[in-house]
Amino acid sequence: DKNVTRADLSNLQFAARFRPDHDPDVFLGFDYENLDTVFIRDVPPIEAAAGHASLIDSRFVITTDRGHVTAAQGGRIDISGTSFMIPDVNIDRGPAGARLKTDSTITAALSLLDEGPFGFMTKANLPVTLADGRAQMSGQLDFLLKNDLSPDEVAFSVNGRLSDLRSETLVPGRVLAASGLDLHGDNAGISVSGEGRIGGVPVEGQWRTALGEESDGTGRVTGSVELSERFADEFRIGLPPGSLSGAGRANIEITLPPGEPGRFEMRSDLSGVGLSVPQLSWALGTQATGDLQVAGTLGEPPKIDSITLDAAGLEARGAVTLNDDGTLSRAVFSRVRLGTWLDAPVELQGRGAGRAPQVLVSGGMVDLRQTSLAGDGSGGGGANREGGPVSLALDRLIISDGIVLRDFRADLDMSGGASGSFTGQVNGGPQVTGRVAPKDGRSAFQIRSQDAGAVLAAAGMLRQARDGEMNLVLVPVSGAGRYEGSLEVKNVRLTDAPALAALLNTVSVVGLLDQLSGEGIHFSEVTSRFLLTPRRVTLMSGSAVGASMGVSMEGYYDLESTMMDMQGVVSPFYLVNSAGGLFTRRGEGLVGMTYTMRGPVAQPSVSVNPLSVFTPGMFRNLFRRPPPGGGGSDGLAPERQRQQRGGGEAGQ
Structure with missing residues (x-):
């Protein structure tokens, strides 16, 4: 009377068996067509259904060969193969269940799950327009035949296959696309898993959000993502072109609070990934491994709160700030250690898209016995990219055993190898000035002083030298920390x-x-x-x-x-x-x-x-x-x- 709007019945069958002192055994069966009926209150009705129904010993089952439900959003949901069962019709307000089999758009399926007594998407603070694509699902709904049914009195479990999926909501600010993903939902939560792409970057993992009274609607993505140059481009993390080569995998976890940018943590062993920092003359080959950890916030642009790198002798810990267009604003590393030749705070300041950043080194130590200030200029082994300016304010620049320039200050142009001027104090004593210029991929130095005697004494060469003008030239030759030099001193007294x-x-x-x-x-x-x-x-x-x-x-x-x-x-x-x-x-x-x-x-x-x-x-x-x-x-x-x-x- 209340639920069935219309139906055409055929092939009716009825049987009853009466025995003394027993309730009668009753059988009723019929086929139906053009059935329009409400199956759960406050949920869109089933329309144009056809199938078969039977009542045997108080157990009622109705199955559909065809039929649909028109969701509030997303169009029709085909329910062919769905069945509805009441285990015992004699129990007032007793249990009932539905075995679901549906084929629809993803939006329509999610819209149905958000109706009336379900409200699953609303509880998860997620829109029913979460994704475009097709959804083929099967599952079980169990509930009581009563008025004012509450969500806690509906138990559900559903599994499905999502095909041709595209979402701009699952990962805010990014397009997630997949040819096929698996969906599972129950009263504890909803999850989507499989392989897909975020933008142009391959990903594999699972998105999950909890359901229930204690859920705040936060979603989580766990899995792995390709770590490559297209990853850097897609997520706009501010790396200069060419910094990444090859391709590897990174484990990633993204927390997605409702209405807020997602927070992410990523970690990789860098297997298969090539990294290059020309400003430090450092590179990691694709055959080597290391440890990279990045944490931050998704958004436009993303925010990188912490980055830690330990690979090929390089240890760096810092944070990165990006401009609105995704280019590097600042990268501040509280400590950078490279082998035994560099130990200093380093800051990179962006200079626009496609341009090498400016490098600022304040404090710490550089050991020229093991490296050069030449960076990656045109003479440095084949890398022809433009280098950025470098400003050094070092505590110590070690030239050789026993010769150290303290309070070393230099402003260098790295566009064709290191060139520029510098000042420093020889072993903490007399000050010298000079220039540095690129030479065969390394750096040549010209050092001058108006007190040659004090410089020679501080360097341990002539302890009691006084006065004099000095001009010292150091030209690199084959071998780390090796220089051919010439010294001229005028008017010195011993x-x-x-x-x-x-x-x-x-x-x-x-x-x-x-x-x-x-x-x-x-x-x-x-x-x-x-x-x-x-x-x-x-x-x-x-x-x-x-x-x-x-x-x-x-x-x-x-x-x-x-x-x-x-x-x-x-x-x-x-x-x-x-x-x-x-x-x-x-x-x-x-x-x-x-x-x-x-x-x-x-x-x-x-x-x-x-x-x-x-x-x-x-x-x-x-x-x-x-x-x-x-x-x-x-x-x-x-x-x-x-x-x-x-x-x-x-x-x-």
């Missing part, structure tokens, strides 16, 4: 120099000894060519000349142990003695004595060959060992060796 005192004492130049212990010996010019490695200075040629004396020197100095092994010629009264300099090396007069100096710098052992004083300068090499550069770790390049063997200024 006082209380143990090595020089020992030499003068050996050759018995009394007046010069007094001068050394007094105002000092003045040298108008000091020049040298040397090879600097992380642990040793190989002096290939050196000279110091003044009115009082001239000295030439070549040999080795160990920076770590401060041990020396030198040889050369000392020429007293050089202003007069240098008259024969046309036939001698720089710093040697026509008359001079060869010497060797070995041992600690503070107290070397000096020996002089007195016979060499009678040897004209052009034949003095007869009393010398071959000059440094004949091979080994501190050897010169072959062409340099040939030039050195030529002797004299022309040979040099």
